[in-house]
Amino acid sequence: MAESDFPKLVNRPEWAALADHRAEGRPHLRELFAADPGRAERYVVRVGDLYIDYSKHLITDETLALLQELATATGVFALRDAMFRGERINVTEQRAVLHTALRAARDAVVEVDGENVVPKVHAVLDKMAGFAERVRSGEWTGHTGKRIRNVVNIGIGGSDLGPAMAYEVLRPYSARELTFRFVSNVDGADLHEATRDLDPAETLFIVASKTFTTIETITNATSARTWLLDGLEGDDKAVAKHFVALSTNAEKVAEFGIDPDNMFEFWDWVGGRYSYDSAIGLSLMIAIGPERFREMLDGFRLMDEHFRTAPAEANAPLLLGLLGIWYGNFHDAQSHAVLPYSHYLSKFTAYLQQLDMESNGKSVQRDGEPVQWQTGPVVWGTPGTNGQHAYYQLIHQGTKLIPADFIGFARPVDELSGELKAQHDLLMANFFAQTQALAFGKTAEEVRAEGVPEEQVTHRTFRGDHPTTTVLATELTPSVLGQLIALYEHKVFVQGAVWNIDSFDQWGVELGKVLAKRVEPALTGGADVPGLDPSTKTLVAAYRHLKNA
Ligand code: F6P
Numbered sequence: 001m002a003e004s005d006f007p008k009l010v011n012r013p014e015w016a017a018l019a020d021h022r023a024e025g026r027p028h029l030r031e032l033f034a035a036d037p038g039r040a041e042r043y044v045v046r047v048g049d050l051y052i053d054y055s056k057h058l059i060t061d062e063t064l065a066l067l068q069e070l071a072t073a074t075g076v077f078a079l080r081d082a083m084f085r086g087e088r089i090n091v092t093e094q095r096a097v098l099h100t101a102l103r104a105a106r107d108a109v110v111e112v113d114g115e116n117v118v119p120k121v122h123a124v125l126d127k128m129a130g131f132a133e134r135v136r137s138g139e140w141t142g143h144t145g146k147r148i149r150n151v152v153n154i155g156i157g158g159s160d161l162g163p164a165m166a167y168e169v170l171r172p173y174s175a176r177e178l179t180f181r182f183v184s185n186v187d188g189a190d191l192h193e194a195t196r197d198l199d200p201a202e203t204l205f206i207v208a209s210k211t212f213t214t215i216e217t218i219t220n221a222t223s224a225r226t227w228l229l230d231g232l233e234g235d236d237k238a239v240a241k242h243f244v245a246l247s248t249n250a251e252k253v254a255e256f257g258i259d260p261d262n263m264f265e266f267w268d269w270v271g272g273r274y275s276y277d278s279a280i281g282l283s284l285m286i287a288i289g290p291e292r293f294r295e296m297l298d299g300f301r302l303m304d305e306h307f308r309t310a311p312a313e314a315n316a317p318l319l320l321g322l323l324g325i326w327y328g329n330f331h332d333a334q335s336h337a338v339l340p341y342s343h344y345l346s347k348f349t350a351y352l353q354q355l356d357m358e359s360n361g362k363s364v365q366r367d368g369e370p371v372q373w374q375t376g377p378v379v380w381g382t383p384g385t386n387g388q389h390a391y392y393q394l395i396h397q398g399t400k401l402i403p404a405d406f407i408g409f410a411r412p413v414d415e416l417s418g419e420l421k422a423q424h425d426l427l428m429a430n431f432f433a434q435t436q437a438l439a440f441g442k443t444a445e446e447v448r449a450e451g452v453p454e455e456q457v458t459h460r461t462f463r464g465d466h467p468t469t470t471v472l473a474t475e476l477t478p479s480v481l482g483q484l485i486a487l488y489e490h491k492v493f494v495q496g497a498v499w500n501i502d503s504f505d506q507w508g509v510e511l512g513k514v515l516a517k518r519v520e521p522a523l524t525g526g527a528d529v530p531g532l533d534p535s536t537k538t539l540v541a542a543y544r545h546l547k548n549a
Contacts, residue, residue: 162276
């Protein structure tokens with residue numbers, strides 16, 4: 001079907017059926033559970049190590065059937081298969097979308113323009129493994145012969161969030177004698193804080209940039225080179241032992257002065273926000289070692305296979321994607337909270353923000369026509385229980401509908417023992433209590449029965465009926481992390497497919513970049529910038545005044 005022949009989503013009978021179904025209303029979650037004793041066991045998908053409970057959603061069997069009909073009608077499965085086949089489904093950039101090839105088995109065949117890309121993927125993984133082992137063992141030394149003890153990844157967006165998040169998650173698996181830091185912000189304070197207590201002779205910089213033209217990264221990498229050379233008596237040759245690059249752009253890497261032998265390659269069919277299991281994960285591989293990295297890739301692959309082959313009614317990314325559509329398009333939910341109950345997942349939601357919001361923050365369809373429906377939600381959240389004492393109040397008793405994912409683990413990491421290990425049950429008691437309170441609430445009668453004075457009853461009543469997904473796993477292993485990330489990658493894919501948007505471009509980020517380049521001379525040199533709008537012109541004048549005051 002030609003793009004322009006794609007019937008308007010809102011005109012589809014499947015859409016209208018969902019709208020009617022929504023208008024009919026449905027019983028409160030309390031009643032849905034009371035009427036169907038098997039609901040808690042039935043609305044569960046088990047995939048790999050994940051136990052995904054979606055019983056606390058505002059749905060019935062009919063809702064699920066209607067959502068699945070919408071997925072079929074909008075061609076989700078056809079687009080999924082086209083993605084796995086290496087077709088150029090990123091239409092605005094005319095690129096294949098093959099992050100799934102990054103975790104394909106060594107003997108798999110995935111073709112882009114008739115070329116099997118899997119051997120290239122594994123050649124880079126092998127090169128990364130060799131390098132990671134040399135750094136970990138101390139065989140790779142710095143310019144003065146000292147062993148590398150510090151690894152600083154310089155990158156931004158997809159070249160930062162993935163490795164930074166995954167390093168945090170897998171810290172218990174990491175070489176604890178090495179220090180890992182992640183510098184992304186062009187605010188000089190970021191690099192300053194990351195390097196101020198490090199010895200340049202023991203520090204390796206990994207410059208991560210798909211394009212190798214991103215101004216923040218190149219600026220930070222240039223400053224890092226100055227810091228290194230200042231510390232090593234200005235010997236240019238030091239760069240070869242202290243800088244490696246992760247990029248698709250060999251020419252720019254060489255221009256920067258990094259030896260092409262020290263470059264780890266990836267390809268234009270890997271989107272930045274889908275790239276941390278490519279060469280972009282080098283810092284992580286140094287931290288956890290090649291074997292654990294491969295376990296993580298196995299976890300990704302497990303979820304890929306599940307998404308590709310599981311039937312619609314038991315396909316986890318499909319279900320989660322469709323549930324998001326149910327709330328965003330039929331309940332006017334504007335945001336989606338991801339609330340992990342693990343300290344190690346502290347950067348998980350920030351990572352998902354780029355994955356989801358850069359992918360599905362779009363308002364035109366694949367053929368350029370404006371959408372007439374809501375697209376991607378605002379994704380937000382931080383680990384529990386901290387969030388409970390900050391913003392959960394609004395989720396429980398505010399006026400907004402906020403669907404939320406709760407992610408928790410049956411066991412704490414092996415490193416914890418004694419009292420710290422025992423605290424895990426308290427953490428998880430909170431986890432279960434929150435989804436219980438959100439779903440079932442507390443009625444006015446229940447509040448009164450506790451002897452609460454009448455004037456406080458409404459304040460202390462919880463309406464409940466707030467939808468949540470519970471994702472449980474035994475432990476937070478490298479494989480489980482891979483499974484979780486691929487789950488969200490494919491969830492985002494499903495939603496983009498239904499909304500008929502290109503989830504793989506990011507033109508919206510470009511304008512700010514161009515304007516920053518135009519404004520910069522006005523700030524640094526004081527030159528007048530022609531064509532500045534009156535508001536920005538006034539602000540720049542105020543900035544200059546304050547700067548020189
Ligand atoms: O923010 C826009 C963006 O293009 C992201 O998509 C990307 O992950 C990030 O910049 C960094 O890009 P690069 O890896 O090319 O430096």
